Amino acid sequence: MTAEVPPEVERILFTQEQIEARIDALATEISHHYRNRSLKLIGVLKGSVFFLAALARRLEVPVKIDFLAISSFSNKSGAPGMVRIAKDLDESIEGEDVLLVEDIVDTGFTLRYLLQTLAGRGPNSLAVCTFLDRNSRRIVQVPVEYRCFEIPDHFVIGFGLDHNQLYRNLNYVAVLKRESE
Numbered sequence: 001m002t003a004e005v006p007p008e009v010e011r012i013l014f015t016q017e018q019i020e021a022r023i024d025a026l027a028t029e030i031s032h033h034y035r036n037r038s039l040k041l042i043g044v045l046k047g048s049v050f051f052l053a054a055l056a057r058r059l060e061v062p063v064k065i066d067f068l069a070i071s072s073f074s075n076k077s078g079a080p081g082m083v084r085i086a087k088d089l090d091e092s093i094e095g096e097d098v099l100l101v102e103d104i105v106d107t108g109f110t111l112r113y114l115l116q117t118l119a120g121r122g123p124n125s126l127a128v129c130t131f132l133d134r135n136s137r138r139i140v141q142v143p144v145e146y147r148c149f150e151i152p153d154h155f156v157i158g159f160g161l162d163h164n165q166l167y168r169n170l171n172y173v174a175v176l177k178r179e180s181e
Protein backbone atom coordinates (compact mmCIF):
# COMPACT_ATOMS: atom_id res chain seq x y z
CA MET A 1 0.00 0.00 0.00
CA THR A 2 1.43 3.36 -0.99
CA ALA A 3 0.22 6.28 1.11
CA GLU A 4 -0.86 9.34 -0.83
CA VAL A 5 1.30 12.43 -0.74
CA PRO A 6 -0.69 15.11 1.16
CA PRO A 7 -1.69 18.25 -0.79
CA GLU A 8 0.40 20.41 1.59
CA VAL A 9 3.57 18.87 0.15
CA GLU A 10 5.45 21.06 -2.33
CA ARG A 11 8.09 18.49 -3.23
CA ILE A 12 9.86 15.50 -1.74
CA LEU A 13 13.41 16.30 -0.62
CA PHE A 14 14.57 12.85 0.54
CA THR A 15 12.88 9.54 -0.20
CA GLN A 16 12.65 6.67 2.26
CA GLU A 17 15.40 4.86 0.32
CA GLN A 18 17.74 7.87 0.47
CA ILE A 19 17.08 8.32 4.18
CA GLU A 20 17.74 4.67 4.97
CA ALA A 21 20.96 4.60 2.97
CA ARG A 22 22.23 7.71 4.70
CA ILE A 23 21.32 6.45 8.18
CA ASP A 24 23.12 3.18 7.37
CA ALA A 25 26.31 5.07 6.55
CA LEU A 26 26.03 7.28 9.61
CA ALA A 27 25.43 4.29 11.90
CA THR A 28 28.57 2.63 10.58
CA GLU A 29 30.58 5.80 11.25
CA ILE A 30 29.18 6.18 14.78
CA SER A 31 29.67 2.48 15.60
CA HIS A 32 33.28 2.77 14.52
CA HIS A 33 33.89 5.87 16.62
CA TYR A 34 32.36 4.35 19.78
CA ARG A 35 33.65 0.77 19.31
CA ASN A 36 34.31 -1.05 22.61
CA ARG A 37 32.10 1.44 24.42
CA SER A 38 28.41 1.69 25.07
CA LEU A 39 26.47 4.70 24.01
CA LYS A 40 23.57 6.57 25.55
CA LEU A 41 21.28 8.05 22.93
CA ILE A 42 19.27 11.01 24.16
CA GLY A 43 16.33 11.88 21.95
CA VAL A 44 14.65 15.27 21.97
CA LEU A 45 10.89 14.67 21.90
CA LYS A 46 9.01 14.41 19.73
CA GLY A 47 10.75 15.14 16.44
CA SER A 48 13.78 12.90 16.88
CA VAL A 49 11.86 9.71 17.67
CA PHE A 50 11.71 8.32 14.13
CA PHE A 51 15.34 9.09 13.37
CA LEU A 52 16.55 7.78 16.73
CA ALA A 53 14.71 4.49 16.29
CA ALA A 54 16.11 4.01 12.78
CA LEU A 55 19.63 4.90 13.87
CA ALA A 56 19.59 2.78 17.04
CA ARG A 57 18.56 -0.34 15.11
CA ARG A 58 21.64 -0.03 12.94
CA LEU A 59 24.25 0.72 15.61
CA GLU A 60 26.71 -2.06 16.35
CA VAL A 61 27.57 -0.93 19.89
CA PRO A 62 25.38 -1.47 22.98
CA VAL A 63 22.96 1.45 23.36
CA LYS A 64 20.82 2.87 26.11
CA ILE A 65 18.02 5.28 25.26
CA ASP A 66 16.51 8.17 27.17
CA PHE A 67 14.36 11.14 26.17
CA LEU A 68 13.75 14.70 27.15
CA ALA A 69 11.28 17.27 25.93
CA ILE A 70 11.79 20.99 25.67
CA SER A 71 9.55 23.94 25.07
CA SER A 72 10.60 27.16 23.41
CA PHE A 73 9.13 30.57 24.06
CA SER A 74 9.85 34.21 23.31
CA ASN A 75 10.79 36.68 26.03
CA LYS A 76 8.87 39.92 26.67
CA SER A 77 10.57 41.73 23.82
CA GLY A 78 9.68 38.87 21.47
CA ALA A 79 13.27 37.66 21.10
CA PRO A 80 13.44 33.98 20.16
CA GLY A 81 15.73 31.42 21.63
CA MET A 82 14.39 30.92 25.15
CA VAL A 83 14.21 27.21 25.89
CA ARG A 84 13.35 25.17 28.97
CA ILE A 85 13.12 21.48 29.80
CA ALA A 86 9.49 20.34 29.86
CA LYS A 87 10.28 16.68 30.56
CA ASP A 88 13.66 15.70 31.93
CA LEU A 89 15.68 12.51 31.44
CA ASP A 90 14.72 9.50 33.54
CA GLU A 91 18.31 8.61 34.42
CA SER A 92 21.66 10.21 35.21
CA ILE A 93 24.21 10.61 32.41
CA GLU A 94 27.21 10.92 34.72
CA GLY A 95 30.22 9.09 33.28
CA GLU A 96 28.36 8.05 30.12
CA ASP A 97 29.16 8.55 26.46
CA VAL A 98 26.18 10.59 25.35
CA LEU A 99 24.96 11.19 21.82
CA LEU A 100 22.27 13.86 21.70
CA VAL A 101 19.90 13.03 18.83
CA GLU A 102 18.01 15.93 17.22
CA ASP A 103 15.53 16.16 14.36
CA ILE A 104 16.85 19.45 12.98
CA VAL A 105 19.31 22.15 13.98
CA ASP A 106 18.09 25.51 12.77
CA THR A 107 19.07 28.69 14.68
CA GLY A 108 21.01 26.57 17.17
CA PHE A 109 19.33 28.04 20.27
CA THR A 110 17.76 24.75 21.33
CA LEU A 111 20.95 22.81 20.90
CA ARG A 112 23.08 25.36 22.72
CA TYR A 113 20.76 25.21 25.71
CA LEU A 114 20.69 21.41 25.73
CA LEU A 115 24.45 21.08 25.43
CA GLN A 116 25.04 23.51 28.29
CA THR A 117 22.54 21.69 30.48
CA LEU A 118 23.80 18.18 29.72
CA ALA A 119 27.49 19.12 29.95
CA GLY A 120 26.85 20.23 33.54
CA ARG A 121 25.77 16.70 34.48
CA GLY A 122 29.20 15.11 34.10
CA PRO A 123 28.98 12.83 31.05
CA ASN A 124 32.21 11.14 29.95
CA SER A 125 31.61 12.57 26.47
CA LEU A 126 28.87 14.53 24.75
CA ALA A 127 28.31 14.74 21.00
CA VAL A 128 25.47 15.70 18.66
CA CYS A 129 23.82 13.73 15.88
CA THR A 130 21.12 15.51 13.90
CA PHE A 131 18.87 14.20 11.16
CA LEU A 132 18.70 17.55 9.36
CA ASP A 133 20.93 20.61 9.46
CA ARG A 134 19.82 24.01 8.14
CA ASN A 135 23.14 25.73 8.56
CA SER A 136 22.10 28.81 6.56
CA ARG A 137 19.84 29.93 9.43
CA ARG A 138 22.31 29.41 12.27
CA ILE A 139 22.42 32.29 14.78
CA VAL A 140 24.49 30.68 17.53
CA GLN A 141 27.41 28.41 16.71
CA VAL A 142 27.01 24.88 18.02
CA PRO A 143 29.11 21.75 17.42
CA VAL A 144 27.41 19.10 15.26
CA GLU A 145 29.48 15.92 14.99
CA TYR A 146 27.07 13.86 12.86
CA ARG A 147 24.39 14.91 10.39
CA CYS A 148 22.33 12.98 7.87
CA PHE A 149 21.44 15.82 5.51
CA GLU A 150 22.08 19.52 5.03
CA ILE A 151 18.85 21.20 3.84
CA PRO A 152 17.95 24.47 2.10
CA ASP A 153 16.00 27.26 3.80
CA HIS A 154 12.48 25.80 3.50
CA PHE A 155 10.13 24.47 6.16
CA VAL A 156 10.15 20.68 6.00
CA ILE A 157 7.90 17.89 7.28
CA GLY A 158 8.11 14.13 7.64
CA PHE A 159 10.27 11.48 9.28
CA GLY A 160 9.55 13.03 12.69
CA LEU A 161 9.21 16.67 11.67
CA ASP A 162 5.81 18.22 12.08
CA HIS A 163 3.67 21.14 11.04
CA ASN A 164 1.13 21.84 13.80
CA GLN A 165 1.87 18.32 15.10
CA LEU A 166 0.90 16.68 11.79
CA TYR A 167 2.96 14.74 9.21
CA ARG A 168 5.57 13.26 11.58
CA ASN A 169 4.70 9.80 10.26
CA LEU A 170 5.56 10.46 6.60
CA ASN A 171 8.38 8.09 5.67
CA TYR A 172 10.07 10.77 3.52
CA VAL A 173 11.11 14.40 4.07
CA ALA A 174 9.17 17.02 2.09
CA VAL A 175 9.07 20.78 1.66
CA LEU A 176 5.79 22.23 2.97
CA LYS A 177 3.90 24.46 0.54
CA ARG A 178 4.35 28.15 1.41
CA GLU A 179 0.61 28.80 1.67
CA SER A 180 0.31 25.99 4.25
CA GLU A 181 2.82 27.58 6.67
Ligand code: IMP
Pocket residue numbers: 047102103104105106107108109110111154155156157161162163
Ligand atom coordinates in the same frame (compact mmCIF):
# COMPACT_ATOMS: atom_id res chain seq x y z
P1 IMP B 1 16.43 25.94 16.75
O1 IMP B 1 17.65 25.26 16.21
O2 IMP B 1 16.48 26.24 18.21
O3 IMP B 1 16.05 27.12 15.93
O4 IMP B 1 15.15 25.03 16.64
C1 IMP B 1 15.08 23.83 16.13
C2 IMP B 1 13.69 23.28 16.43
O5 IMP B 1 12.67 23.97 15.70
C3 IMP B 1 13.67 21.87 15.96
O6 IMP B 1 14.01 20.98 17.00
C4 IMP B 1 12.25 21.70 15.45
O7 IMP B 1 11.42 21.26 16.50
C5 IMP B 1 11.81 23.07 15.02
N1 IMP B 1 11.96 23.24 13.55
C6 IMP B 1 12.87 24.06 12.93
N2 IMP B 1 12.75 23.98 11.58
C7 IMP B 1 11.75 23.11 11.33
C8 IMP B 1 11.16 22.60 10.10
O8 IMP B 1 11.55 22.93 8.97
N3 IMP B 1 10.15 21.70 10.25
C9 IMP B 1 9.69 21.30 11.47
N4 IMP B 1 10.22 21.73 12.64
C10 IMP B 1 11.23 22.63 12.58
Ligand code: MG
Pocket residue numbers: 044045046047048103104
Ligand atom coordinates in the same frame (compact mmCIF):
# COMPACT_ATOMS: atom_id res chain seq x y z
MG1 MG C 1 12.79 19.68 18.03
